[in-house]
Amino acid sequence: MGRKTLIPIGPYHPLQEEPELFKLYCDGEIVTDIKWETGYNHRGIEKLSESKTYDQVFFLVERICGICSTSHPFAFANAVEEIAGVEIPDRAKYIRTVIGELERIHSHLLWVGLAGHFLGYNTVFMWAWKYREPVLDLFEMITGNRNSYAMFKVGGVRRDIENHKIPAIRKEMSVIRKKIDLLTGAVMDDPVIHARTKGVGVLTKQDIIDYAAVGPTARASGIATDIRKDDPYAAYPLVNWKVITAQEGDVFAKAEVRLLEMYESVSIIEQCIDALEKLKEGDVSLKINEIPAGIGMGRAEAPRGEVFHFVVSDGSNSPARHKIRAPSYTNIATFRKSCIGQTIADATLSLAAVDPCYCCTERMAAVYDNSTGERILNAGELIKLSLERTKEIRKSVAGHE
Amino acid sequence: MQMDTEAVINKLTDMFSSDTLAIDLVKGRRGIVSVRPSAITAISGYLYKSEGYRFIIASALHTRRGFEIYYHFSLDAEGMILSLHVTLDSEKPQIESLSNMFSASNWIEREMHELFGINFLNHPNQEKLLSEGNWADDVYPYRKEFR
Numbered sequence: 001m002g003r004k005t006l007i008p009i010g011p012y013h014p015l016q017e018e019p020e021l022f023k024l025y026c027d028g029e030i031v032t033d034i035k036w037e038t039g040y041n042h043r044g045i046e047k048l049s050e051s052k053t054y055d056q057v058f059f060l061v062e063r064i065c066g067i068c069s070t071s072h073p074f075a076f077a078n079a080v081e082e083i084a085g086v087e088i089p090d091r092a093k094y095i096r097t098v099i100g101e102l103e104r105i106h107s108h109l110l111w112v113g114l115a116g117h118f119l120g121y122n123t124v125f126m127w128a129w130k131y132r133e134p135v136l137d138l139f140e141m142i143t144g145n146r147n148s149y150a151m152f153k154v155g156g157v158r159r160d161i162e163n164h165k166i167p168a169i170r171k172e173m174s175v176i177r178k179k180i181d182l183l184t185g186a187v188m189d190d191p192v193i194h195a196r197t198k199g200v201g202v203l204t205k206q207d208i209i210d211y212a213a214v215g216p217t218a219r220a221s222g223i224a225t226d227i228r229k230d231d232p233y234a235a236y237p238l239v240n241w242k243v244i245t246a247q248e249g250d251v252f253a254k255a256e257v258r259l260l261e262m263y264e265s266v267s268i269i270e271q272c273i274d275a276l277e278k279l280k281e282g283d284v285s286l287k288i289n290e291i292p293a294g295i296g297m298g299r300a301e302a303p304r305g306e307v308f309h310f311v312v313s314d315g316s317n318s319p320a321r322h323k324i325r326a327p328s329y330t331n332i333a334t335f336r337k338s339c340i341g342q343t344i345a346d347a348t349l350s351l352a353a354v355d356p357c358y359c360c361t362e363r364m365a366a367v368y369d370n371s372t373g374e375r376i377l378n379a380g381e382l383i384k385l386s387l388e389r390t391k392e393i394r395k396s397v398a399g400h401e
Numbered sequence: 402m403q404m405d406t407e408a409v410i411n412k413l414t415d416m417f418s419s420d421t422l423a424i425d426l427v428k429g430r431r432g433i434v435s436v437r438p439s440a441i442t443a444i445s446g447y448l449y450k451s452e453g454y455r456f457i458i459a460s461a462l463h464t465r466r467g468f469e470i471y472y473h474f475s476l477d478a479e480g481m482i483l484s485l486h487v488t489l490d491s492e493k494p495q496i497e498s499l500s501n502m503f504s505a506s507n508w509i510e511r512e513m514h515e516l517f518g519i520n521f522l523n524h525p526n527q528e529k530l531l532s533e534g535n536w537a538d539d540v541y542p543y544r545k546e547f548r
Contacts, residue, residue, distance in 0.1 A: 038531055044542075211503075212457070230479075297473065297482045
């Protein structure tokens with residue numbers, strides 16, 4: 001029996017929707033229990049929303065997540081438009097879809113980069129983030145912002161994507177497709193990545209159903225849940241695309257799902273911009289004078305899974321109750337299944353596989369001795385552990401060849 | 402799609418005729434059914450186990466009627482959201498926990514306990530979720546004062 005240690009990871013991850021503290025209890029190198037504390041950055045957004053007008057709430061919910069900042073306005077718009085019973089113009093539908101899919105591409109690229117970094121493939125990290133940059137530039141051209149685009153409003157979008165901007169989007173899509181080819185090839189063919197990620201952090205179908213996990217986390221375990229297909233909204237029913245699934249439920253399967261999903265996103269965007277060119281410019285929103293009393297349930301498929309907004313309107317100009325469920329709320333709870341019984345080096349990877357934005361782990365994670373409270377390992381050393389493991393595997397793989 | 406939602410809700414109200422109180426909403430692919438709080442585990446169990454619904458989340462409200470909870474379930478194959486609506490006593494709000502059936506409701510029940518003071522009976526660990534050690538006991542931030 002080794003020395004029992006407590007590894008706190010967190011609490012502050014400013015790039016994550018919900019900053020949290022994970023406590024990994026370890027026996028030697030094996031994780032035996034996991035506990036978490038949340039709410040460090042509880043901003044009271046549901047409560048705040050009750051004091052804002054419907055127009056203002058869009059800016060509020062856009063700030064829930066920094067990476068997928070459009071998914072929350074998307075779900076909120078769906079909920080409010082359901083109460084108002086309006087059907088937005090086709091052009092607005094296509095624009096919303098373009099924004100949503102561009103966001104998925106840059107979010108997945110961000111994840112691929114971080115996953116590469118955790119594995120010790122810093123070249124993947126730098127390349128993925130380099131390829132992500134032009135997507136953010138596209139956002140700046142289309143919306144005026146690299147992030148938090150402020151594009152959505154009840155009844156449509158705030159800005160049009162003028163037709164003269166479309167060739168630039170089309171050109172970038174053809175470039176990004178080649179870059180995804182390159183990244184997918186690098187990940188799928190690498191024996192070391194296979195050794196590090198296959199069979200690691202497995203979530204079975206039953207685990208997914210039990211924890212109601214959503215998004216790529218669920219799709220990697222063979223459950224084809226995708227709100228864009230199941231409960232179609234915006235222009236998703238108007239274009240052709242398919243839901244990507246994998247069966248294994250491990251870290252590799254999650255990476256595979258995300259990588260292949262980017263191709264679908266590129267294809268959706270291409271179809272949308274083709275359709276935009278045929279539609280009249282400027283017809284992007286309806287004038288909505290008031291929101292009647294009622295209940296709306298809106299959802300949208302964010303890069304990490306289903307976002308759910310529940311809005312109760314009492315006929316005034318602000319929501320009477322606004323409940324928000326971000327995908328990480330259910331996905332993070334699966335750590336209990338994916339991490340226990342694994343080594344620390346693999347647990348870090350399993351945590352990252354759910355995509356809870358791990359950029360700040362370096363500054364936050366540390367290993368403490370459970371009995372004395374003395375710090376034994378810091379974050380840098382934790383990542384080093386993971387890197388060393390990749391090195392060992394790399395050596396043994398090279399030895400066999 | 403309208404018919405589908407209606408058919409699904411009618412089937413539910415037929416099966417649990419003594420426990421369903423009212424159909425609050427049928428609109429497109431959305432439905433809300435008011436049920437007796439005592440029947441929440443039976444009806445949720447039927448939806449989850451027999452019909453393959455996925456638990457999305459639960460939303461609590463504090464209104465003049467007392468504490469209300471909407472349990473949102475998704476039938477992904479139909480793109481439908483069916484919500485079970487319960488109204489709890491305003492003095493001593495309590496209801497049976499669903500967390501022994503599926504883990505998905507574990508966190509949200511803890512959150513509702515913490516923010517609204519609703520007691521979930523037989524919850525596996527009804528500890529604070531958001532403000533561990535940082536907030537007074539018996540003070541519930543999302544409760545309202547009605548005059």
